[in-house]
Amino acid sequence: MSKTSPGNFFEDFRLGQLIQHATPRTITAGDVALYTALYGPRFAVQSSDEFARAIGYPRAPVDDLLVFHVVFGKTVPDVSLNAVANLGYAECRFLKPVYPGDTLSASSEVIGLKENSNRKTGIVYVRSRGRNQHRQDVLEYVRWVMVRKRDEAAPAPAEQVPQLSDAVEAATLGGACPILNTAAYDYALAGAPYRLHDYKPGERIDHIDGMTVEEAEHQLATRLYQNTARVHFNLFSEAQGRFGKRLIYGGHAISLARALSFNGLANAFQVAAINGGRHVAPLFAGATVFAWSQVVARAELPGREDVGALRLRTFATTDRTCADFPGPTGQDYDPAVILDLDYWALIPR
Amino acid sequence: MSKTSPGNFFEDFRLGQLIQHATPRTITAGDVALYTALYGPRFAVQSSDEFARAIGYPRAPVDDLLVFHVVFGKTVPDVSLNAVANLGYAECRFLKPVYPGDTLSASSEVIGLKENSNRKTGIVYVRSRGRNQHRQDVLEYVRWVMVRKRDEAAPAPAEQVPQLSDAVEAATLGGACPILNTAAYDYALAGAPYRLHDYKPGERIDHIDGMTVEEAEHQLATRLYQNTARVHFNLFSEAQGRFGKRLIYGGHAISLARALSFNGLANAFQVAAINGGRHVAPLFAGATVFAWSQVVARAELPGREDVGALRLRTFATTDRTCADFPGPTGQDYDPAVILDLDYWALIPR
């Protein structure tokens, strides 16, 4: 029998199955520096130990999206190595802060299965969890992917599609953010004066700047996350594939859009939850990514005087500026849109 | 009102204005590793904790140019986002050593303003300072840039051009270098036997090696420095711009030239001051950078038996070796020259 794993196919998953993913990972200051070099984030809390300490963190926490990517990467060899498409995310919550030196591992539970009518593929729903060395969950999220069957004739499991929330409830946010002394939050150092109540639902913000993506960059990023999806790395096979070229990890687009969003959202320092996300179109090297955000909602958090939450919908485009806020157009999207991300960010009150 | 900052235009600056720049930054071993990967420096003091400790540092200090780039990067969103050209540096001094774990922030004072006769642009002179978490200045320098006006009709401020030194006085050098036990300085490990008095004013040194620059490399570098100048990252806009392509951050050329200069200046381990620097021509990806240096002067430092200073003029070229020392030719430069950097380096006596 082969010692090489080809990954799971649709018929390999069972409802309720719990998968412990391989390769625990200690996050270090080296990972943080690479994350900065890859995306150029400028949020003061994650950039400066001093800034973080002044407001009540023991030191600068690791960027939430770096945590997400590391946990996500671990799930790939078991969940999505034979995926045709990554269909969506939901119910993603950041539960505990992560600091350099923490070690993350990941597990997934199969919470839904649905064969497609062509019997060649099926949809797998998993709830994945990232856990630290103290066995505390730091992150959980639901993801669903369309996975190939090994054998079209394999019997289909009973269809089960999980009920998923449209949005994480604001009242459950904030676990990854200690109670902060926001009196010590220096708005000049943070880069802008705007707080929770300066943002109005419906408000639209063009983040202006654009960032061109290179092959070496997304490969470095995706390997840093120990994500093994071959579409990101293997030009030889992808040249013969659907796109004729390497497809960039969707999370790379999310991190680029988030880093660009500093210009306009400088104090929205923590991603507290991801309500949903859709990779509207693929991203390829050579494209320049732009982003804009709409404020969807504003929430106070029970028992917290320090921070509140903004529900944001951030759109990323390629090779198109966002001054006129390109987004959904009826059932479809402006053709330049590649990402539609709905998330909650914490911001001082 | 928009929450997005478009950066300052010429008419936004006021003489004497003090700007606190955003995003303090804790420098880590991760940044140091990236700096090594980006340029390949081989100076033993910055490369080895053991070597540094043996001669009297608490541990290996952070490369001076990494400190410079991080401080410089912070000034960009406020000072040069609307710059047409980075015209020069002067009076740059490294004042305290920086170690991994230190947090840097930056501020700038507007020390000069001069509208250009076309009324479309003006020159802004700033003295920028980098400061550590103990509120000690680690770096200061003057920079002047040509900045666009938002509105040609905006009234010009009173013209004020600061008097700047041609060179930093040798007697003021050395703040960033503790008193060293140079008896413990191992010249074999350092890579060459040459000390202060082995170099003669007028001597010219070809650093021989060449380094080709890739787009991914300078983008990683410039994001690592949280420098947001769009010309470095945004192919979509630059394709329509002056050069038709991304322009590489000038500091990237400085760091390449400095790293190449190890071959010939192995013991000139610290950049103590930058007297002046001129980006003679732009640098683009695909070019191979070479460098040579001329010894301009040699100085002993008051009260210091351990180290002295070499005043060096380092020229970088693209796609041209430096065996015949291409440099200024009358009013102009050899067409391959991209950098003319005048700096002081410390070296054991």
Place this chain on the structure above:
Amino acid sequence: MSKTSPGNFFEDFRLGQLIQHATPRTITAGDVALYTALYGPRFAVQSSDEFARAIGYPRAPVDDLLVFHVVFGKTVPDVSLNAVANLGYAECRFLKPVYPGDTLSASSEVIGLKENSNRKTGIVYVRSRGRNQHRQDVLEYVRWVMVRKRDEAAPAPAEQVPQLSDAVEAATLGGACPILNTAAYDYALAGAPYRLHDYKPGERIDHIDGMTVEEAEHQLATRLYQNTARVHFNLFSEAQGRFGKRLIYGGHAISLARALSFNGLANAFQVAAINGGRHVAPLFAGATVFAWSQVVARAELPGREDVGALRLRTFATTDRTCADFPGPTGQDYDPAVILDLDYWALIPR
């Protein structure tokens, strides 16, 4: 006299000569993160401090090949700057574990010299050693390179070719691996259930995945190792050279093949020795690297109940999958093969 070193030529070497190489290097978590980003290794022992501690390491050790590359890099300016070809490795043993914070330096002894009949080049054999800050050897290996003569007329040294072992004796392996508590080794976290006795001599394993190499990636890697061989960095000179382009450092191919080999060898967590290695063909950017391994032998180690050793022969190819195990064909190799590496890896019993 020039202060720039052009490197040693064949006639500069003397039998028995001991060379202390320049630039000691403190290995940090930053280097480890970059190594992960460059190759995507997933061996749990090197990835997780927690996993490593559970089985008896003080923390996660540095990847053996990162140690190799750093030591190798130091030897380049003295040994192979004027090399025409890197001919082989032998008797490479990893002797002590290396952890972030350790400082490595390197020295080489000339153990063989043989002028070629054309009198233009000669073969230099060196035994190189990497040493930590406690003056303990962490690595030793023999390398032989074909080096140009400066002057064809220079007299040839007496010919001396060292007797080298075909393979490191299994009984001498394991110095870089403390005695482990393998009862605490978690095979689910490690990624596969296979131990020493699950592998059979003769068994062949296709590692399936492919990795495309970019210029920026191998340049970052090779500078990280402070390797100064110009063929890797200098497009201007290489465009006029043998291949018309930059040649990738051979060690980059070794690390790619090793990282790919996780899929099939997940528990073969430490490279204990390299018996020999041949860069069968050059590697250039744009190529996609694949790999497969053959189990050559299996060995128990004297006095060790925890781990044994697998002797593996790993072949890397470019732009060709390895499902049919392309390798040697008589005197030659399949034209896609670029690497033939013979090494010992430790694996739990």
